[in-house]
Amino acid sequence: MHPLLRAIDLQKTYRKDANRVEVLRGLSLDVHEGEFVSVIGASGSGKSTLLHLLGTLDRPDSGEIHLEGKRIDNLPSEGRDKLRNHTFGFIFQFYHLLPEMTALENVLTPAMIANSAWSWWGRRKELRRQGMAMLERMGLGQRWNHRPRELSGGEMQRTAIARALISRPRVLLADEPTGNLDASNGGHIIEVLRNLNRDDGLTIVMVTHNLDIVQESDRVVRMVEGRIEPAAALVNA
Amino acid sequence: MYKLLLCWRYLRTRYLALACIISVMLGVATLIVVNSVMSGFSTKLKDRLHGLLSDIVIEASTMEGFADPGEKMARIRALPFLSERIEAMTPVMEVFAIMQFSWPNGERVTRTVHLVGVDPKSRNLVGGFKEHLVQARSKPGEFSFELSPEARKRYEYREAIMDLQQRAITPVDPEQPPPPARTPKRIKVPCGVVLGNLIASYREKAGTDENGTVKYVEKYPLGTDRSEVIITTIGGERLMPVYDNFVVVDYFKSDMSEYDSQYVFVPLEHLQQLRTMQNRVTSIQIKLRDYATAPAVVKELRKMFGKDGVRVETWEHKQGPLLAAISIEKGILNILLFLIIGVAGFGILAIFTMIVAEKTRDIGILKALGASNGGVMKIFLGYGFLLGIIGAWMGTALGLSLTFNINAIEHLLSNITGGEIFNREVYYFDKIPTNIEIWMLVLVNIGAIGIAVVFSVLPAMRAAMLHPVRALRYE
Numbered sequence A: 001m002h003p004l005l006r007a008i009d010l011q012k013t014y015r016k017d018a019n020r021v022e023v024l025r026g027l028s029l030d031v032h033e034g035e036f037v038s039v040i041g042a043s044g045s046g047k048s049t050l051l052h053l054l055g056t057l058d059r060p061d062s063g064e065i066h067l068e069g070k071r072i073d074n075l076p077s078e079g080r081d082k083l084r085n086h087t088f089g090f091i092f093q094f095y096h097l098l099p100e101m102t103a104l105e106n107v108l109t110p111a112m113i114a115n116s117a118w119s120w121w122g123r124r125k126e127l128r129r130q131g132m133a134m135l136e137r138m139g140l141g142q143r144w145n146h147r148p149r150e151l152s153g154g155e156m157q158r159t160a161i162a163r164a165l166i167s168r169p170r171v172l173l174a175d176e177p178t179g180n181l182d183a184s185n186g187g188h189i190i191e192v193l194r195n196l197n198r199d200d201g202l203t204i205v206m207v208t209h210n211l212d213i214v215q216e217s218d219r220v221v222r223m224v225e226g227r228i229e230p231a232a233a234l235v236n237a
Numbered sequence B: 001m002y003k004l005l006l007c008w009r010y011l012r013t014r015y016l017a018l019a020c021i022i023s024v025m026l027g028v029a030t031l032i033v034v035n036s037v038m039s040g041f042s043t044k045l046k047d048r049l050h051g052l053l054s055d056i057v058i059e060a061s062t063m064e065g066f067a068d069p070g071e072k073m074a075r076i077r078a079l080p081f082l083s084e085r086i087e088a089m090t091p092v093m094e095v096f097a098i099m100q101f102s103w104p105n106g107e108r109v110t111r112t113v114h115l116v117g118v119d120p121k122s123r124n125l126v127g128g129f130k131e132h133l134v135q136a137r138s139k140p141g142e143f144s145f146e147l148s149p150e151a152r153k154r155y156e157y158r159e160a161i162m163d164l165q166q167r168a169i170t171p172v173d174p175e176q177p178p179p180p181a182r183t184p185k186r187i188k189v190p191c192g193v194v195l196g197n198l199i200a201s202y203r204e205k206a207g208t209d210e211n212g213t214v215k216y217v218e219k220y221p222l223g224t225d226r227s228e229v230i231i232t233t234i235g236g237e238r239l240m241p242v243y244d245n246f247v248v249v250d251y252f253k254s255d256m257s258e259y260d261s262q263y264v265f266v267p268l269e270h271l272q273q274l275r276t277m278q279n280r281v282t283s284i285q286i287k288l289r290d291y292a293t294a295p296a297v298v299k300e301l302r303k304m305f306g307k308d309g310v311r312v313e314t315w316e317h318k319q320g321p322l323l324a325a326i327s328i329e330k331g332i333l334n335i336l337l338f339l340i341i342g343v344a345g346f347g348i349l350a351i352f353t354m355i356v357a358e359k360t361r362d363i364g365i366l367k368a369l370g371a372s373n374g375g376v377m378k379i380f381l382g383y384g385f386l387l388g389i390i391g392a393w394m395g396t397a398l399g400l401s402l403t404f405n406i407n408a409i410e411h412l413l414s415n416i417t418g419g420e421i422f423n424r425e426v427y428y429f430d431k432i433p434t435n436i437e438i439w440m441l442v443l444v445n446i447g448a449i450g451i452a453v454v455f456s457v458l459p460a461m462r463a464a465m466l467h468p469v470r471a472l473r474y475e
Helices: A047-054 A077-086 A103-114 A117-137 A153-165 A183-200 A231-236 B002-013 B017-053 B069-078 B080-085 B120-126 B149-169 B268-274 B291-305 B320-358 B360-368 B373-404 B406-417 B438-465 B468-472
Strands: A005-016 A019-031 A036-041 A062-067 A088-091 A171-175 A203-207 A219-224 B056-060 B086-102 B108-118 B191-196 B202-208 B214-219 B228-235 B240-252 B263-267 B283-288 B310-314
Touching: A005 A047, A019 A047, A019 A062, A036 A047, A036 A183, A047 A171, A047 A203, A077 A088, A077 A103, A077 B360, A088 A153, A103 A117, A103 A153, A103 B002, A117 A153, A153 A183, A171 A183, A183 A203, B002 B373, B017 B320, B017 B373, B017 B438, B056 B291, B069 B080, B069 B086, B069 B283, B069 B291, B080 B086, B080 B291, B086 B120, B086 B268, B108 B228, B108 B268, B120 B283, B191 B228, B240 B263, B240 B268, B263 B268, B283 B291, B291 B310, B320 B360, B320 B373, B320 B438, B360 B373, B360 B468, B373 B406, B373 B438
Parallel strands: A036 A203, A036 A219, A088 A171, A171 A203, B108 B263, B191 B240
Antiparallel strands: A005 A019, A005 A062, B056 B283, B056 B310, B086 B108, B086 B228, B086 B283, B191 B263, B202 B214, B228 B240
16 A cells, blocks of 8 residues: 655755755655654754655655655646645644735635636635634634734634645645744644544644654654654664 | 735735826826827817818819819719719819008008908808808808998999099190090999908907906907908919909908918909909819718719819818828827836836735745646736726826816916916917817727736746745745
């Protein structure tokens, strides 16, 4: 049986002027369905780059990425846009909500992208109901009409999680989701993620610096200089 | 859907975009006002020219004109194709002349004029004459060059007195046999003449109306039926000077300075006799039942008179250079004024580039959520389109309000600056003429919206090409 997500020998180098920074140096990783994987490592070890490559936001210089056995890193941009819209959900450290939109509109953005104006008009009530349900689930039912600047950090991150979940993704890619939150709010977000994984069977790949929260995940992988550290080394760590 | 929502939200939240809207608005308003005024002037000019020139002119190529216009008109009437389409015809003789007259204070004036011999009866049917006569236009019936009965009696009396004086002063020599009895002198009353309005008149301010617009009144010091003019022209085969006295019976006021300051009308028959060119004219003016048939009628007339050495032209062909000049002037002005919207376009380019930079992270978010490059591009193209539409609509509203109130605005500006902006003495219009054409409004709006969209393309492409990861990391 294929893993849900497989990265094979990924290499990625960033170039700026004459400088070359090798971020990933032959990284391979399997993520199975329903798994909650934490990726840890020092700054610059390539954690976020790995997440971007897995989520088709960027292309590797070499290596392959497979989703349920099908290669996705070489898809044309339309195919990759669809994957990001339907299959992958993203959560970022700085929430990345659209400031002009309300919490509900932010949650509904992936659905708006997926539907044409005509189709949206036909399904607007149903989609709004789904968006509201998602906000209710995140404890933000009363805040649906608030703009991001009127929400706290924890509320913004929960709105971002609701947005990531609205299109029922197969994989949730979280890039330091608690990095900008205090311990209490961070703990709450991890609890939400844990519940999503446990109750809904959502596959989660989370990048974090925080070693306290990785206990919640099923598996921890450590990245060192663009490679996954062997499991033995991780146990010793 | 997100494209529409974001366009609308960007419009409501980015006040910088207001600068784009105002620049498009001002460009559109300027174009509408200038085009409406220019179109007003040119429409009035065309109407007046058409009214004066009749639809088609059969014209001699020499000053001697052509003989027997009656025969030519009979040939035209005999052809059913032409007679069905032609409403009226009139023969005309035109020649340059020198005119002399005295103002009431005794000052003598000599000037060159364009002398036109017209047949009042047929000319009334062709039009473009009686309706321009200051006195006759308000009187019923046909215009005639005849003097009023009182004036006629006065001139007859004067001639009789002069004849008696002539007899009285003739010396009688008692040594000589008496001279043979003089045959009674045939009393000659001068013929009537219509002078161009600007030849012997001046304008005087007569206060202001309720809107504050300055009103003018025309003064005619020579009056009618009491002032004589002497007209000298050339006649005969050897082009010898010939002259005669005429009495002013009316004034021709077409509001076309070229005509009103040059044209002098006398009876055709009298001019033919004076020039010893009986039964000759220089042109035949034709009025059509429907001007749309003009090309076909001209073609047929050219076929008919092709060997007679005459030119057959419509009034538009005759005035071709003037009409073409107006059209070219309007075209060039439009191009120059569209540059104003072009400048607004560069403003849109600069402001959109700033907005794209400001929104880089949002673009990254949208791409991370699955928005395509085309989708991101459409947000900014739609934004430019929306700015263009709002700017164009506001500009249209402003332009139309300015156009509808242009005379009041002119009056206000004249009061503020202390000088008359639209000098009615120069233009011979009581008001600034305007003509709003729907197609012009549509073209200006399409042009403005098009420019707004075109200048949004570059920033929109830049936004579309942003790499999502770099956009998300943008600080």
